Amino acid sequence: MSRFLSATWAVFLNDARLELRSRTALGALAMFVAAALILVRFSLGRIAVGSTVAAALLWIVVVFAGAIGLGRAFMAEEERGTTLLLRLAAPPEAVYAGKLLFNVVLTLALALVAGLGMRILIPTSLGAPSLYWAALGLGGLGLASTTTLLSALLARARAAGPLLPVLAFPLLIPLLSSGVGLTLSASGAESGAWEAAQQDLLLLASYAGLTTTVSFLLFEYVWKD
Secondary structure (H helix, E strand, C coil): CHHHHHHHHHHHHHHHHHHHHHCHHHHHHHHHHHHHHHHHHHHHCCCCCCHHHHHHHHHHHHHHHHHHHCCCCCHHHHHHCCHHHHHHHCCHHHHHHHHHHHHHHHHHHHHHHHHHHHHHHCCCCCCCHHHHHHHHHHHHHHHHHHHHHHHHHHCCCCCHHHHHHHHHHHHHHHHHHHHHHHHHHCCCCHHHHHHHCHHHHHHHHHHHHHHHHHHHHHHHHHHHC
């Protein structure tokens, strides 16, 4: 366990240092979210937007930004030629855990920026802010676990970048559906919002837990083959 934790932390720190130097993923995520939100705001003009439309727009931005910006977890290793070194230096479970932790941090930052941007540009009623941010947090975990495993699968493909959103979208439909439902429930009163959102909350939490567990079980075969 000690070796696993130290290897996981080392992989995470390495990715964090490289990202702080290049800012490739951060730049892509920030530009996509900013451009999408501003485009939506200008497209709507003075049209009044309801809670349902605002919730759908928020999750479309989060899901597609994550599918585009989080796909470099293993592609960068292939580009730098450090994949073999990483295989020798750390066990597969620690490699995945470190990459997943880094993607979770990026996704939570993405969800925070998108959530705040949506509240500023397209304000709607929000009676249960705790449920609003809980939905974005759980959705971020499920999004990160799905895209991290797909990134490992597509790392050696020539068209890995365009392929990732195409393959990820069918897998992310349950996340998108339950995320929209939770965000819509957050527009109600605080007292009854959590009760009304129990089914969507359970679905989103189950999705995040299932994708993370399955990814851990499958990653060793993906990583070695």
